Amino acid sequence: MDIKSASFVVSNSEVEKCPKSNLPEYAFIGRSNVGKSSLINMLTNRKSLAKTSGRPGKTQLINHFLINNNWHLVDLPGYGYARVSKSSKKTFQKFITQYFSKRLQLVCAFVLVDIRHTPQTIDLEFMQWLGENGIPFCIIFTKADKLKPMAIERHVEDYKNIMLETWEEMPEYFITSSSKSIGKDNLLNYIDYLNNN
Numbered sequence: 001m002d003i004k005s006a007s008f009v010v011s012n013s014e015v016e017k018c019p020k021s022n023l024p025e026y027a028f029i030g031r032s033n034v035g036k037s038s039l040i041n042m043l044t045n046r047k048s049l050a051k052t053s054g055r056p057g058k059t060q061l062i063n064h065f066l067i068n069n070n071w072h073l074v075d076l077p078g079y080g081y082a083r084v085s086k087s088s089k090k091t092f093q094k095f096i097t098q099y100f101s102k103r104l105q106l107v108c109a110f111v112l113v114d115i116r117h118t119p120q121t122i123d124l125e126f127m128q129w130l131g132e133n134g135i136p137f138c139i140i141f142t143k144a145d146k147l148k149p150m151a152i153e154r155h156v157e158d159y160k161n162i163m164l165e166t167w168e169e170m171p172e173y174f175i176t177s178s179s180k181s182i183g184k185d186n187l188l189n190y191i192d193y194l195n196n197n
């Protein structure tokens with residue numbers, strides 16, 4: 001799929017205020033700093049459509065982007081950022097869980113994980129929650145430019161083994177790098193496939 005147009009629609013912290021349209025929607029979620037906003041820019045060929053930062057906690061709201069006038073990409077705040085106060089963590093958890101439970105247009109949640117790290121409890125628990133709530137999800141490994149091919153293979157294998165302790169099969173997954181534009185076609189073709197099925 002080619003991205004012919006990509007534009008920012010709206011940011012907000014309430015799922016009720018998200019766009020009313022029934023266009024299919026895909027959300028990027030994962031730990032702070034994992035590369036959600038960067039991946040949106042990579043996929044859309046835009047340098048700063050979604051705001052990125054080296055400091056975790058950059059994205060604070062639900063951000064909708066309209067792609068090719070027929071589907072939405074959603075950039076979400078990261079979870080697991082230790083320097084956020086307990087009360088703002090709770091507020092955040094609430095609006096994220098509301099987003100995922102109420103947004104019926106959501107076709108698939110893409111859970112981003114940094115390929116360099118061993119599987120993290122917070123990500124595994126989040127995927128567990130998605131599964132329990134019947135929300136389809138895929139895994140996106142990010143920052144693949146930081147590892148050599150052999151190490152990528154080993155880390156993915158380790159991830160699969162952990163997932164298979166809980167899940168019957170490994171969810172669909174993608175290996176990406178926003179800085180090297182790795183994985184772009186695979187991911188866009190997958191979204192295209194979901195849009196048409």
Ligand code: GTP
Pocket residue numbers: 031032033034035036037038039051052053054055056057058059060076077078079142143144145146176177178179180
């Ligand atoms: P929050 O909005 O804070 O939750 O973060 P985020 O997940 O949106 O991450 P963001 O895209 O802002 O990227 C965080 C940092 O990681 C930035 O310094 C990016 O330049 C860097 N980064 C993102 N993707 C890649 C990648 O594929 N490779 C490398 N090497 N760095 C990346």
Ligand code: MG
Pocket residue numbers: 036037038051052058059075076077078
């Ligand atoms: Mg972000």
